[in-house]
Amino acid sequence: MSDISTFKFTCSCCDEIHRGVPNLGSNAPNYYFSIPDEEIKKRTFLTSDTCVIDDVHFFVRGCLEIPLIGHEExxxxxxxxxxxxxxxxxxxxxxxxxERRDNEPMFGWFSSWVWPFYTDTENIKSIIHLRNDGIRPYIELEPTEHPLALLQSEGISSEQVIKMYEYYVHGKK
Known part of the structure; x- marks a missing residue:
């Protein structure tokens, strides 16, 4: 495997050279984005790590970690x-x-889209594993034939990561 410091790419949108594996994500669960703007403040409580909607839907933010093919990170x-x-x-x-890592993992339903590759990711069975020192929980998807679950077990290519970066940072489709 190559050293992660070798991961770099030239962005096709800004022509800048980026070094290191980008970390991307969603700022809120899917359900949050379906709520009309005029109702958001009344119906939701959103922080960088938790979200409560209508006092009945509860969400936590974690890290869906996917091996980067050809790299250690x-x-x-x-x-x-x-x-x-x-x-x-x-x-x-x-x-x-x-120190919270030794607590029992918790069952939940995946509640994010992973654009632009995977839009049908709502409600994949998931387990969150707490980690120490304030690190966001690790999200483990149920091992199935779903493309995102396969990606988590088999890995993602550098080209896919670059496309996702360009989508999230520059809006390139």
């Missing part, structure tokens, strides 16, 4: 998983706990 996509109220309350109670 992984590609990390910031994604959202819905949790039961009980698991969400457990997550919140452990939020500031430095």
């Amino acid at each position: 992984v590609f990390s996509f910031g994604a959202w998983v819905s949790l039961s109220k009980e698991n969400f309350e457990k997550f919140e109670s452990l939020y500031d706990v430095k």
Whole structure:
């Protein structure tokens, strides 16, 4: 495997050379984006790590980590998983706990689209694994034949990461 420092690319949108694997993601769960703008403040509570909608839908942000083919480091996509109220309350109670990795993983439903490749990713069975030192949880997708689950187990190409970067940073489709 090559050293991660060798991962670099020239962006076709800005012609800049970027070094290192970009970390991309969604700022809110899918459901959040379906709420009319005039209702957002009344119906939602959103932080960089949690989201509550209508006091009945609970989400946490974690890291969907995908091996980067040919490199030691992984590609990390910031994604959202819905949790039961009980698991969400457990997550919140452990939020500031430095050593939390040994807690039981929690079941949830994947609640992010991974554009531009995967738009049918809503409600993939997922497990979130807490990590120590305030690091966002690791999202493990149920091993299935779903393309995103296969990507998590088999890896993503540099070309796919570059396309995703250009989409998220520059809006290139």
